[in-house]
Structures are given as structure tokens and as C-alpha cells.
Amino acid sequence: MGDHQITIRNELKAGDLGQVAALHGRIYFEEHGFEMGFEAYVMESLLEFYRQYDSSRDKVWVVEADGEMVGFLLLMHRQDEQAQLRYFILEKKYRGMGLGKKLMQEWIDFYKEKGYKGAFLYTTSGLDPAVSLYERFGFKKVSQIKSRNFGVPLLEMLYQLKMEKA
Incomplete structure (x- = not known):
């Protein structure tokens, strides 16, 4: 882990949503060439998440190193008792350490x-x-479609998790 103090917190604080959008905008541009439309899409969908945020059913994971956000993940509730995994992101130098x-x-x-x-x-x-x-x-891939949504040709893939019946 080096000498960075890495912490994970589970409550949203003022400034977090903007940081999540900024992380996505920068990292996906640097690593995948995604255009600004992607950052805008993340902003829109973060607003959607925030407006229906329910701390009894939803959870955020804010990864910080020395007080700066370096990663993020969330679980949001959806219809029919489904959960969506969104915004899983980690700065490059914090990957590969578990x-x-x-x-x-x-x-x-x-x-x-x-x-x-x-x-x-x-x-x-x-x-x-x-x-x-x-x-x-x-999680298993259930479908994929070709897309140019974010300025580069790619496949958008849907993965589902089905729990085994106990």
C-alpha cells in the first residue's frame, strides 16, 4: 500500500458527486479516449442516483488516499428488488493491490x-x-450492443448476477 493512508467511507459528503464525475471524465479520457459526453452522462446519472438515494437500501464506497478521492463504487436499488452496480473506478496507481x-x-x-x-x-x-x-x-454477460455513445466505437455490455437458490 505504500505510505498512502487509504480509507474507505460509506457516507456521501458535499463535493463527492462532482469528484466522481471528474474521476470518470479524466480516467476514461486518458485510458480509453472517451469524449466529454461520457462525463456529462455520468453527471446526469449521478443526479438520478442522488434523487432516489435511500441509505437503507443504497450504499456508496468512497476510496480516499491522503484525503483525496481515488476510487468509488455504489449499489443503488432498482425496481423488482434488483440492485445496480455503478461507477466502479480506481485511479491507476491504486489498482492491483486488492x-x-x-x-x-x-x-x-x-x-x-x-x-x-x-x-x-x-x-x-x-x-x-x-x-x-x-x-x-x-456476474454473467447477458447481452451486448455496438455503440459510439462516448465518441469511440465500443461494445456496451449488460451483466447480471443471479443468486443461486439456497
Whole structure:
């Protein structure tokens, strides 16, 4: 972990939503060439999340190093007792140290604790490390479509998590 003090908090604070949008805008541009429309899309969908945020059913994971946001993940409730996994992001230098796995495990634990019936997430081609993590935790690809939504040709993929019946 180096000499950085890494903490994870689970409550939203003033300034967080803007930081999440900024992280996505910058990282996805640097690593995937996504245009500004992507950052705008993240902003819009964060507003949607915020407007229906319910701390009894939703949870955020804010990863901070030395007080700065370096990662984020959230679980939001959807219709029919479904949960959506969104905004899973980590700055490059904090990847590969088990943080992503820890976040995913905590996400799954909360998902089970709340008794959701299923879960889903959308992702895009080219995010292989994230995808292999999703698959390790039981998500399976159910569909994909070609898209140029964010200024680059890619596949938008839908993954679903179906809990085994106990």
C-alpha cells in the first residue's frame, strides 16, 4: 500500500458527486479516449442516483488516499428488488493491490444483507480487469450492443448476477 493512508467511507459528503464525475471524465479520457459526453452522462446519472438515494437500501464506497478521492463504487436499488452496480473506478496507481476485490466483496455482502433478488451492471469493452472481477463474483454477460455513445466505437455490455437458490 505504500505510505498512502487509504480509507474507505460509506457516507456521501458535499463535493463527492462532482469528484466522481471528474474521476470518470479524466480516467476514461486518458485510458480509453472517451469524449466529454461520457462525463456529462455520468453527471446526469449521478443526479438520478442522488434523487432516489435511500441509505437503507443504497450504499456508496468512497476510496480516499491522503484525503483525496481515488476510487468509488455504489449499489443503488432498482425496481423488482434488483440492485445496480455503478461507477466502479480506481485511479491507476491504486489498482492491483486488492482494493477492487475488497470493494466488490463488500458490495456483494451488502447486496446479500439487504436481500436483493438480483443485480446488474453495464460496462464497456476494453475494461478487462474490471470484467474479470465481476465474473469472479458471479456476474454473467447477458447481452451486448455496438455503440459510439462516448465518441469511440465500443461494445456496451449488460451483466447480471443471479443468486443461486439456497
